[in-house]
Amino acid sequence: MLRKRRLERISNSYYNLGLKDAEARNLSGAILSLEKALEFNKNNIEARNLLGLVNFEIGEVAKALVCWVISINIRAENNRAEYFLYTLQKRQEVLENYDQVLQKYNQALIYAKNDNEDLAILTLSRIFETNKNYVRAGNLLALLHINKEDYVKANKTLLRVLTVDKHNPLALRYLNYIKGQKTSLDTERHHLKEALSHRKLEDDDVIIPNTYKNYLGLQTAINIGLGLLIGCAAMLFIYFPTNRAAINNAHNIELTKLSEKLNEENLNVTELSKENAKLNEELSKLKEAENTGEESQTYKLTQYETLIGMLDNYYKGDFARMSDLYSGFDVGVISDIDDENKIALSPIIDMIVSKAGSEGPKLLLDVGDSHYNTGDYENALSYYEKSLKIKADYVPALLKKAETLSALSRNEEADSLFGEIIVNYPDTQEAAKAKEIRGY
Amino acid sequence: MIKFEEELKHFKPSLEISAVEDTIIRSDITDLNDIILELLKNEGKEAE
Numbered sequence: 365m366l367r368k369r370r371l372e373r374i375s376n377s378y379y380n381l382g383l384k385d386a387e388a389r390n391l392s393g394a395i396l397s398l399e400k401a402l403e404f405n406k407n408n409i410e411a412r413n414l415l416g417l418v419n420f421e422i423g424e425v426a427k428a429l430v431c432w433v434i435s436i437n438i439r440a441e442n443n444r445a446e447y448f449l450y451t452l453q454k455r456q457e458v459l460e461n462y463d464q465v466l467q468k469y470n471q472a473l474i475y476a477k478n479d480n481e482d483l484a485i486l487t488l489s490r491i492f493e494t495n496k497n498y499v500r501a502g503n504l505l506a507l508l509h510i511n512k513e514d515y516v517k518a519n520k521t522l523l524r525v526l527t528v529d530k531h532n533p534l535a536l537r538y539l540n541y542i543k544g545q546k547t548s549l550d551t552e553r554h555h556l557k558e559a560l561s562h563r564k565l566e567d568d569d570v571i572i573p574n575t576y577k578n579y580l581g582l583q584t585a586i587n588i589g590l591g592l593l594i595g596c597a598a599m600l601f602i603y604f605p606t607n608r609a610a611i612n613n614a615h616n617i618e619l620t621k622l623s624e625k626l627n628e629e630n631l632n633v634t635e636l637s638k639e640n641a642k643l644n645e646e647l648s649k650l651k652e653a654e655n656t657g658e659e660s661q662t663y664k665l666t667q668y669e670t671l672i673g674m675l676d677n678y679y680k681g682d683f684a685r686m687s688d689l690y691s692g693f694d695v696g697v698i699s700d701i702d703d704e705n706k707i708a709l710s711p712i713i714d715m716i717v718s719k720a721g722s723e724g725p726k727l728l729l730d731v732g733d734s735h736y737n738t739g740d741y742e743n744a745l746s747y748y749e750k751s752l753k754i755k756a757d758y759v760p761a762l763l764k765k766a767e768t769l770s771a772l773s774r775n776e777e778a779d780s781l782f783g784e785i786i787v788n789y790p791d792t793q794e795a796a797k798a799k800e801i802r803g804y
Numbered sequence: 805m806i807k808f809e810e811e812l813k814h815f816k817p818s819l820e821i822s823a824v825e826d827t828i829i830r831s832d833i834t835d836l837n838d839i840i841l842e843l844l845k846n847e848g849k850e851a852e
Contacts, residue, residue, distance in 0.1 A: 402833070424819065430819070
């Protein structure tokens with residue numbers, strides 16, 4: 365038991381070292397320490413889980429899976445490895461991608477070992493582009509670049525590797541080698557330059573002093589600033605005014621066009637106004653005609669109503685009333701009813717006309733006299749006139765009308781009518797009466 | 805001086821995910837404790 369306890373303590377010490385290295389990004393060192401920890405105690409779950417994590421971080425996904433699965437097998441409950449496995453396995457495509465990367469690396473290694481260095485470089489470049497933490501691939505790629513003396517690319521790759529694993533021994537070794545190579549190259553380049561620059565100075569050659577070079581940066585900045593200023597000034601004083609003039613010109617042309625168009629439209633509006641006035645006039649005429657038409661229609665209807673009234677009074681025997689209606693009747697508008705009933709109105713009208721024509725004037729005179737005798741001269745006059753409408757030369761009605769006019773103090777009219785009776789109907793009793801009333 | 809061929813030999817293939825199962829089955833997780841126990845067991849047998 366004591367032995368076991370001691371081994372566990374040693375294992376934990378190595379685990380602590382591994383943890384410290386991992387935190388410092390010395391992943392290669394961490395792996396060594398953690399593997400040692402497991403050698404002393406295989407049941408050190410923390411060490412095994414951390415080892416899996418470190419392997420995952422440097423792109424060795426399969427190794428990480430091995431660590432975690434074994435960890436679960438040793439202790440299934442309360443084990444962080446369960447979470448790591450769940451995270452990787454929940455999305456199948458992620459695991460497949462990792463597997464493809466690992467396979468491609470192995471393939472690239474085969475290419476490299478079979479003198480297919482270009483293909484190896486191409487494959488590894490593609491892998492490393494999307495999996496920049498794959499340390500092993502980065503180191504192999506750097507080696508291939510070094511072999512081709514492409515030290516710039518090798519340098520770039522190695523720097524990337526060292527970002528993931530700060531103390532990766534292989535990457536450091538390659539980097540040192542590149543630095544050495546670069547130094548010697550730079551030196552050779554420098555020597556070559558110097559060798560070429562050893563020529564005889566001519567009279568017009570200018571020797572640039574060192575102090576000038578020191579200020580070169582500032583001078584460049586000043587020159588750039590000056591250039592910008594000149595450019596802005598040119599824009600302001602040359603380009604903008606020209607451009608503005610061109611724009612103004614274009615605007616003026618546009619304005620002229622618009623004015624012309626506006627004038628045209630105004631003319632159109634005037635024309636349209638005139639037309640509108642004409643149309644309104646026509647409309648008024650049409651309305652008038654329509655109204656007239658309406659009035660005509662109403663008038664016609666009135667005559668038909670009068671006819672009906674006359675017929676009604678005729679059958680009642682009230683011929684006076686019939687005659688009264690007849691005095692205002694316009695027989696000209698009445699026509700026979702030309703529908704399927706085919707009612708002929710002419711006989712009816714003839715009947716009324718005959719009765720009203722023969723008896724109407726006397727009957728209406730009598731009605732007038734009844735009004736005259738009660739002093740209602742206005743109504744009396746009205747009936748006398750109705751009587752005269754039926755028969756214009758009905759002399760008794762003429763005399764009575766003249767008398768009524770006289771009674772209404774319409775003396776001129778009365779006198780005129782008296783005179784008419786005397787002149788036109790001299791041999792009548794009415795003429796003598798007229799003379800008597802008038803006085804001459 | 806880096807010799808390409810020599811360096812290349814140090815590069816081993818990566819473990820692929822398809823090989824994880826086999827690796828786990830074949831994995832030897834014997835630790836020092838197991839070795840000591842084995843040694844003690846063997847000593848005991850020898851003593852007998």
